[in-house]
Amino acid sequence: MFSFSFFSLETWTLLISFISIFVLYGYWSFGVFEKLGIPGPKPLMYFGTIGRYNNVYYLDDMECAKKYGRVWGMYELRKSVLAVMDPDMLKTILVKECFTYFTNRRSLILNGDLYDALVFSEDDHWRRIRHLVSPSFTSGRIKEMFSLMKHNSHKLTENLRSKAHGGEVIAIKDFFAGYTIDVLGSCAFSVDLDTINKPANPLITHAEKMFKISVPLFLLQGCFPFLSPVLDLLGFSFFPKSTTDYFKTLVEKIRAERSDSSKQNFSDFLHSFTSSQTGSKENPNKGLTDHEVISTVTMFVFAGFETSANTLVFLAYSLARNPEVMKHLQREIDLTFPNKAPVQYEALMQMDYLSSVVDECLRLYPTIPRLDRVAKETVKINGITIPKGMAIMVPVYALHYDPELWPQPEEFKPERFSKENKQKINPYTYLPFGMGPRNCLGMRFALAMIKLALVEVLQNYSFSVCEETEIPLKMDPSGLVGPLKPIKLKLMMRSMDDAEVGKGN
Numbered sequence: 001m002f003s004f005s006f007f008s009l010e011t012w013t014l015l016i017s018f019i020s021i022f023v024l025y026g027y028w029s030f031g032v033f034e035k036l037g038i039p040g041p042k043p044l045m046y047f048g049t050i051g052r053y054n055n056v057y058y059l060d061d062m063e064c065a066k067k068y069g070r071v072w073g074m075y076e077l078r079k080s081v082l083a084v085m086d087p088d089m090l091k092t093i094l095v096k097e098c099f100t101y102f103t104n105r106r107s108l109i110l111n112g113d114l115y116d117a118l119v120f121s122e123d124d125h126w127r128r129i130r131h132l133v134s135p136s137f138t139s140g141r142i143k144e145m146f147s148l149m150k151h152n153s154h155k156l157t158e159n160l161r162s163k164a165h166g167g168e169v170i171a172i173k174d175f176f177a178g179y180t181i182d183v184l185g186s187c188a189f190s191v192d193l194d195t196i197n198k199p200a201n202p203l204i205t206h207a208e209k210m211f212k213i214s215v216p217l218f219l220l221q222g223c224f225p226f227l228s229p230v231l232d233l234l235g236f237s238f239f240p241k242s243t244t245d246y247f248k249t250l251v252e253k254i255r256a257e258r259s260d261s262s263k264q265n266f267s268d269f270l271h272s273f274t275s276s277q278t279g280s281k282e283n284p285n286k287g288l289t290d291h292e293v294i295s296t297v298t299m300f301v302f303a304g305f306e307t308s309a310n311t312l313v314f315l316a317y318s319l320a321r322n323p324e325v326m327k328h329l330q331r332e333i334d335l336t337f338p339n340k341a342p343v344q345y346e347a348l349m350q351m352d353y354l355s356s357v358v359d360e361c362l363r364l365y366p367t368i369p370r371l372d373r374v375a376k377e378t379v380k381i382n383g384i385t386i387p388k389g390m391a392i393m394v395p396v397y398a399l400h401y402d403p404e405l406w407p408q409p410e411e412f413k414p415e416r417f418s419k420e421n422k423q424k425i426n427p428y429t430y431l432p433f434g435m436g437p438r439n440c441l442g443m444r445f446a447l448a449m450i451k452l453a454l455v456e457v458l459q460n461y462s463f464s465v466c467e468e469t470e471i472p473l474k475m476d477p478s479g480l481v482g483p484l485k486p487i488k489l490k491l492m493m494r495s496m497d498d499a500e501v502g503k504g505n
């Protein structure tokens with residue numbers, strides 16, 4: 001029989017106190033939204049409201065939006081987070097009050113060696129870096145990099161030829177991931193990686209590793225945030241040290257080679273950051289420091305890789321499932337670049353239907369499904385008090401599936417973004433690249449890279465669904481918006497007749 005004398009009275013007292021504190025601490029932060037009168041799912045001890053309705057976090061947001069409307073309160077582990085998808089409030093948070101109250105994203109502290117990357121930087125530090133790197137993303141600069149992109153899109157198209165000849169079923173991401181990392185490698189540091197032909201490239205392995213956040217570390221810092229500075233000091237980071245070290249060594253090696261070489265004219269990001277670099281730690285206001293150059297270049301690969309590769313995958317999937325849209329797009333491509341003429345930057349960026357197809361794909365699959373900001377001060381917006389330090393989460397995925405804003409939201413309808421319909425769209429209801437001063441810096445670059453690959457591939461091939469294509473898709477619960485299993489499609493050569501039809505229209 002169980003005996004209480006097994007432990008002494010002191011031990012029992014300690015044990016009961018410990019359990020009580022543990023339980024109290026697990027619930028302690030959960031009254032915030034009740035006090036503010038904001039609805040939301042009921043939190044569970046320590047876990048908060050994570051995955052209450054769906055284990056895929058952005059599908060969970062959709063369920064919450066259905067139940068609680070366009071503003072609700074949730075708890076990410078013990079952290080209170082205000083979800084906002086009301087377009088008027090979004091305008092205030094993302095644009096009007098960006099500089100006063102909502103300049104920064106949430107700080108997770110454990111950013112390791114990427115502590116000074118643009119994405120994580122705050123206030124004046126962010127303003128300074130954004131100001132310094134923005135000139136690398138003007139249309140003029142992207143046009144200069146277009147030939148680097150084209151070099152890689154040709155390789156992609158050639159690589160797909162044997163697959164299309166045999167009408168093979170392919171895991172489409174293998175090809176688009178190779179293309180994306182090759183473009184980023186050449187535009188970031190003029191390195192011709194040729195991943196498309198030699199897939200075992202360490203850069204792609206490291207770029208993929210960046211998004212694999214350690215779950216135990218996430219739970220530890222989320223449940224016991226006061227431990228974060230200690231974990232940081234001990235060298236724990238969400239970004240694997242082997243990966244940040246790899247990028248650091250790569251950038252340093254390239255810089256050393258360049259300083260020894262007579263060739264000094266490169267059209268890549270690294271060159272534009274270093275050539276404007278006149279600052280140092282002691283005099284940081286002038287240019288990027290050496291460390292900031294490394295973090296910024298690394299971050300570009302990180303920010304641009306999975307987002308762009310997944311968008312291309314979802315484009316292929318959506319077109320394969322909607323062959324009439326694909327034919328319409330191929331007609332526009334054939335008219336713009338007759339007889340498979342080389343793709344030109346200006347003409348590409350002016351293709352209306354292509355633009356509608358890409359926009360609609362990013363509505364259905366916004367690869368970054370949530371935005372986040374943090375309130376610097378207590379502020380009242382639309383009658384809702386947002387306390388200082390409160391994290392704001394914008395559920396972009398749920399916003400893009402709101403049936404009042406997007407009728408039949410599950411359907412792929414590029415005409416929603418036709419020239420005349422686009423003017424009627426409230427910009428705060430469509431946020432695949434975020435919004436305001438803190439929006440995606442690489443948007444124009446990403447669109448050029450994505451459109452180029454899509455056009456060149458569709459000049460030559462068509463996609464179709466096959467037995468191996470999963471419909472509907474099961475989504476990956478972790479990381480960015482992506483399928484749980486690789487998407488498989490059939491690739492076919494475009495027939496001559498098909499191309500002729502294009503010419504006649």
Ligand code: HEM
Pocket residue numbers: 118119120130299300301303304305307308311366367368371372431432433434435436437438439440441442443445446
């Ligand atoms: C389809 C591709 C892409 C998508 C959907 C995408 C989406 C986003 C989103 C939603 C944000 C957050 C915006 C906000 O908080 O308002 C963001 C930030 C950012 N993105 Fe992208 N992105 C893409 C490609 C790229 C590429 C190719 C690069 C760089 C080469 C890039 C660089 C950045 C940077 C640096 C930020 C942080 C900006 C800042 O904090 O000031 N992105 N992106």
